[in-house]
């Protein structure tokens with residue numbers, strides 16, 4: 001510890017007399033000391049620097065002014081020793097009080113400074129992390145936008161593919177339907193060829209036959225009576241098979257234009273029958289269609305698209321019923337509009353599911369079986385025709401879809 005400082009107990013700073021007097025009104029202190037001592041006085045620090053002086057001092061008393069222990073200065077005056085000692089005690093009290101005040105205020109200032117520095121540090125750190133977050137947010141926003149785009153594109157593709165998927169399903173059913181008659185027509189033609197050979201063989205024998213009885217005997221031996229009868233049956237069966245193929249192909253034509261605009265005046269009853277014909281292979285054994293088709297005027301529409309709506313409703317009904325189920329198609333004019341009702345006696349739709357069935361990708365079917373787009377596409381098609389689809393369903397009571405189409 002240097003000799004001119006006061007140890008500041010508990011603090012790491014020591015204060016000199018000069019410093020201690022800095023915040024003291026020295027003139028008033030001097031006045032007070034003069035009044036107390038009744039003589040002039042001189043107050044100096046340990047180095048002899050004069051800090052306070054009043055009047056003349058003729059080398060009377062010189063007493064140390066102490067800090068805690070060591071002298072930090074000297075008081076000189078011409079008063080008595082007792083007076084001077086009393087003045088020193090007072091002076092020390094004042095200085096000590098002042099020292100405490102200075103320490104406290106310094107500590108306070110230091111704390112404030114530290115707080116401020118800490119605050120600045122935190123502020124800088126906050127700014128930095130805010131900038132980082134902003135950058136991150138921007139990056140995230142971009143990523144999200146990209147993802148949304150990808151999802152939208154995928155959804156659009158799926159939406160398109162749902163349109164194609166039901167057509168594809170249809171094609172599979174149709175191939176099966178056509179394959180069957182073609183198969184038996186081919187087999188019939190084979191049999192017919194055999195029959196022709198048997199007839200030809202019999203005819204070759206005619207010129208050499210001695211009499212009519214021999215001809216008849218050869219006829220009976222080759223069982224040509226049966227051959228003729230069966231030949232005729234084969235041809236009947238083949239003709240009806242060919243007619244069935246022709247009908248399916250004709251019905252199918254309606255579906256080949258699904259994605260082409262083209263409005264025409266169409267007979268909705270005919271469209272319903274066509275769809276059921278074409279889809280017969282897919283619903284056979286599961287669902288039997290019943291037709292309650294009223295007298296309805298021709299409807300200006302895209303027949304291929306409406307066919308798709310009907311197909312979607314039909315296939316949903318087939319999925320909903322416990323075989324053998326029934327789906328009833330009912331058409332009528334009601335409230336100036338064309339009303340098509342498709343009612344099935346399936347399991348119905350639970351109330352929790354009902355509000356969601358038109359949502360894109362909503363399906364209760366297992367993965368790979370349902371796309372959840374059938375009703376979305378159907379709803380879009382009907383809306384594009386200025387109409388709407390309603391649904392009424394209760395679990396156990398089956399489901400009725402009602403399609404309203406304005407007659408324009």
Ligand SMILES: Nc1ncnc2c1ncn2[C@@H]1O[C@H](COP(=O)(O)OP(=O)(O)O)[C@@H](O)[C@H]1O
Nearest residue numbers: 316320357363364365370371372373374375399
């Ligand atoms: N006739 C119906 N009976 C019961 N539920 C149905 C019927 N039609 C539609 N649904 C319900 O609506 C859902 C959505 O149908 P849809 O959009 O055609 O998609 P998907 O048939 O691919 O599931 C179905 O998964 C099913 O839960």
Ligand SMILES: [Mg+2]
Nearest residue numbers: 312316374375
């Ligand atoms: Mg469906």
